[in-house]
Amino acid sequence: MIDIMKLIHTADWHLGKLVHGIYMTEQQREVLRQFVQLVEREQPDAVLIAGDLxxxxxxxxxxVELLNxxxxQLNVELKVPVLAISGNHDxxxxxxxxxxxxxxxxxxxKGKLTTDFTPVRIEGVNFYLIPYSEPGIVRELLGDDSIHTHEDAMKAIIGEIEKQLNPNEINILIGHAFVLGGKTTDSERTLAVGGSGCISADVFSPFHYTALGHLHSPNALSHPTIRYSGSLLKYSFSEANQKKSVTIIELDDNGQFEIREEKLTPKLDLRELEGYLDELLDPAFYQQQKTDDYLKITLLDEGALIDPIGKLRKVYPNVLHLERKVDFLDERRKEQYFIMKEKEVSELELFQRFYEQMTTRPFTDEKRSIMKTIIESVKKEVL
Amino acid sequence: MIDIMKLIHTADWHLGKLVHGIYMTEQQREVLRQFVQLVEREQPDAVLIAGDLxxxxxxxxxxVELLNxxxxQLNVELKVPVLAISGNHDxxxxxxxxxxxxxxxxxxxKGKLTTDFTPVRIEGVNFYLIPYSEPGIVRELLGDDSIHTHEDAMKAIIGEIEKQLNPNEINILIGHAFVLGGKTTDSERTLAVGGSGCISADVFSPFHYTALGHLHSPNALSHPTIRYSGSLLKYSFSEANQKKSVTIIELDDNGQFEIREEKLTPKLDLRELEGYLDELLDPAFYQQQKTDDYLKITLLDEGALIDPIGKLRKVYPNVLHLERKVDFLDERRKEQYFIMKEKEVSELELFQRFYEQMTTRPFTDEKRSIMKTIIESVKKEVL
Structure with missing residues (x-):
């Protein structure tokens, strides 16, 4: 048996990911360079990658080349065992x-689920690799017609594993799934049972540690033995406030463990900025900023702004998304803002309002006539 | 040095190939099953796969699963060294x-050409693995602006190899290229120099044997030391009369060798049939045939035939292509046959001729009126 075992748990690398049309490959390369250094420093007994490589x-x-x-580097150069499964994106x-x-x-x-549930054994610890699988696949594989939901499928898989599992040894599961709820929160349990996609945490009770991938936040689940490592990078602005890390687990020979998070830092962060255009374009402000980060900018200004994206990009070259905070508009402007949804306003009229608001110049009869022709010819082509 | 070395040379597996819309995977699986058996029987010192896996x-x-x-089976189960390169299709x-x-x-x-031209060494024999590469890639890789054609590129690559090549050892090249001409045929040499795609055979003179892929016939090149193994299967009807095989090479320690072809037989052949419809549908004929082969059928009949493909498929389920031998049509019919190309004939008139020929029933006014409406509405949608 082990004296102490050190594992590094990561997941959701999503290599090849596009965020708002931009490939994240260079950021991924940088963060993975740091990851390889971390592995070299920590000398873990194994690296676990819980899907969505x-x-x-x-x-x-x-x-493909980056993953290879x-x-x-991890497995051949540093000679660290690597245990990886496929996720729903692979x-x-x-x-x-x-x-x-x-x-x-x-x-x-382990790319594809098979009926061979023999664990990978490293220094007396058993690792069960369960790649993401649709319930229909598991139903067919196990010949069990009662499998309909992801929870059914995982229960059946773990049932198979339990036939041979020795509870006196240390058993670890690596999975890629949507797991909800700790043992005690009823509200979450209801959710888990209700949705066909989610699996109740209780299902994983035979394991000393369950290394999960799928949800991108390391805080997605609060449970003593089940953990999401979180994704390698922030992959959407909804993740902008998450801290990304990998998890280092130190296990003793009773299966007790301690956890530590190690942050990885991309060259460019993905974050949100909110403010008035003038404020954001003020050197006193932006000189305090890492201006080349990937940004979602929300402008608080009301009314017309001339080419705000062009101006912002001169300072912040990687603005990926620009929004106006509509809530702040007064009632009259709000009405104009939403008027696009009303069918009775003609395209020409809408354009005129837009033009006047953006340029503060008059929409002359000549301009009106040109625009009318354009709109008509576009409509003809579309219809 | 070796006493005697046995190699099996194959190429152009084209796994995942569609022929006339039909996946060849099952045929490939069968032929590769025979190939694995052949390797088991022959116990070669290496298997060479010259691209287009x-x-x-x-x-x-x-x-992907079949190749894996x-x-x-070849490399791990039978423990045979496998040397493979990528082709232009990979x-x-x-x-x-x-x-x-x-x-x-x-x-x-070897998927990607690199500047590392160190050979793979097996029992004292050097194998140079040269994956298919566009001239532009080689130009950049070697920093040689004079590279424009495939011949330039291969010459430059072999120039690099010669810097370290020991001509007193046995040297074998594995390549995927369009190689033309023996040492003596001037006409072919002209061709090779003229076309940017082809490489003159002389370029490969430093090697005792050059194992090629790209052309699908084992007879594509007649040369004492350069050879195409030919593809795994017939992949088009232009290959219908080729005999497909893999090449077994037995080398002695002077680099002299003998060659043997071993045929692989798919369950379904790909071949051409020519004849009159009645003849082909006559049990006396088709009972002598392997009727489920993949077929291109050329009908010699003149004039109208009612649903010939439907009738043929009842006997020959895998007809992939049906042709009429237009040369045999008399002048009047030929004129009708080609009349589709003339613009002055209306679609309606063309349809009428077709209808009358196929059905031998009159094209009534009612039918004409229906067809006219259909043609008009189709044209309106298209334009």
């Missing part, structure tokens, strides 16, 4: 290519 | 994934 079943070739390079079949060869150097890559 | 850069998952399975980057791990069990997969 790629962002899609056919990732761009740069992503990083896994090679192609189980494509990711599986070569996995029989990888095993020889303790790179265990 | 897949038919496209993103092959279907069944093709076959390579595993994605160099995608195919390269995992190749650093594969090397450990003597599976040498």
């Amino acid at each position: 790629y962002d899609r079943s056919v990732p761009p070739t740069e992503a 390079e990083v896994l090679y 192609s189980a079949e494509r990711l599986s290519f070569g996995s029989s060869w990888f095993r020889r150097s303790q790179f265990y890559l | 897949y038919d496209r850069s993103v092959p279907p998952t069944e093709a 399975e076959v390579l595993y 994605s160099a980057e995608r195919l390269s994934f995992g190749s650093s791990w594969f090397r450990r069990s003597q599976f040498y997969l």
Whole structure:
């Protein structure tokens, strides 16, 4: 048995991800460089990657090359066992290519669920690798017609595992799933049972630690033995306030463990800025900012602004999204703002309001006539 | 040095290939099953696969799984070294994934050309793996602006190899290229120099044997030391009369060798049939045939035939292509046949002729009126 075992748990790398049309590959490369350094420093007994290595079943070739390079550094150069599963974004079949060869150097890559539930054994600890699988696949694989939901599927899989599991050994599950609820919160349990996608935390009770991927926040679940590591990077502005990290687990031979988070820092952060245009364009403000971060900017200004995105991009080159805070508009402007939804206003009239608001110049008869022709010819083409 | 070395040379597997809309995967699976048996029987010192393992850069998952399975059987189960390169149909980057791990069990997969021209050494024989590369890639890689054609590129690559090549050892090149001409045929040499795609055979003179892929016929090139193995299967009707095989090479320690072809037989052949419809539908004829082969049928009949493809498919379920031999039509019919090309005939008139020919029933006014409406409404939608 082990004296103490150190694991690093990560997930949701999403290599090849596009955020607002921008490839995150260079950010991923940087963060994975830091990850490889962390592994070199920490010398863990294994690295666990809980699914969504790629962002899609056919990732761009740069992503394929990056994954190959990083896994090679971890597994072959640093000689660290790597245990990885496919997530819902990966192609189980494509990711599986070569996995029989990888095993020889303790790179265990489980792309596709099979009926072989033999654990990977490292220093007396059992690791059960459960790739993401649709309930229908599990139903067919196990020949169990009662499987309909993800919870049914995971219960059945863990049922199979329990046939051979020795509860006196340390058992760890690596999975990619939507797990909800701690043991005691009824409200979450209801949710878990209700939705076909989510799995109640209780299902994982046979394991000393469950290393999950799927939800992108390390705080997505608060549970003593089940944990999301969180994604490698912030992959949407809804994640802008999350702290991304990987999890370091130190296990003793009773299966008790301590957890530590290690932050990884991309060159460019993804974050939100809110303010008035003049304020954001004021050197006194932006000189305090990392201006090349990926930004979602929300402008508080009311009324017309001339080319705000052009002006902002001169200072903040990576503005990915610009919004106006409509709540702040007064009633009259709000009405104009939403008037697009009303059918009775003609396109020409809408354009005129827009033009006048944006330019503060008169919408002359000549302009009106030109615009009318354009709108008509566009409509003809569309209809 | 070796006493005698046995190699099996194959190429152009094109896994994931569609022929006339039909996936060849099951035929490929069968032929590769025979190939694995052949390797088991022959116990070669290495298997050489000279490119186009897949038919496209993103092959279907069944093709990925089949390639994985076959390579595993050859390399891990039978413990035979495998030397493979990517062809123009493969994605160099995608195919390269995992190749650093594969090397450990003597599976040498070179997806992407690099400046490392160190040969793979097996029992004292040097194997140079040159994946298919566009001239522009080689130009950039070698920093040689004079590279414009495939011949330039291959000459430059072989120039690099010659810097370290020991001509007293046995040297073998594995390549995927369009190579033309023996040493003596001037006409072919002109061709080779003229076309930017083709490479003159002389370029490969430093090698005792050059194992090529790209052209699908084992007879594509007649040369004492350069050889195409030919593709795994017939992949178009233009290959219908080719005999497909893999090449077994037995080398002695002077680099002299003998060659043997081993045929692989798919369950369904791809072949052409020509005849009159009645003849082809006559049991006396088709009972002598393997009727479920993939067929291109050329009908010799003149004039109208009612649903010939429907009738033929009842006997020959895998007719992939049906043709009429237009040369046999008399002048009047030929005129009708080609009349589609003339603009002055209206669609309605063309349809009438077609209808009368196919049905031998009159094209009534009512039918004409219906057809006219249909044609008009189609034209309106299209324009």
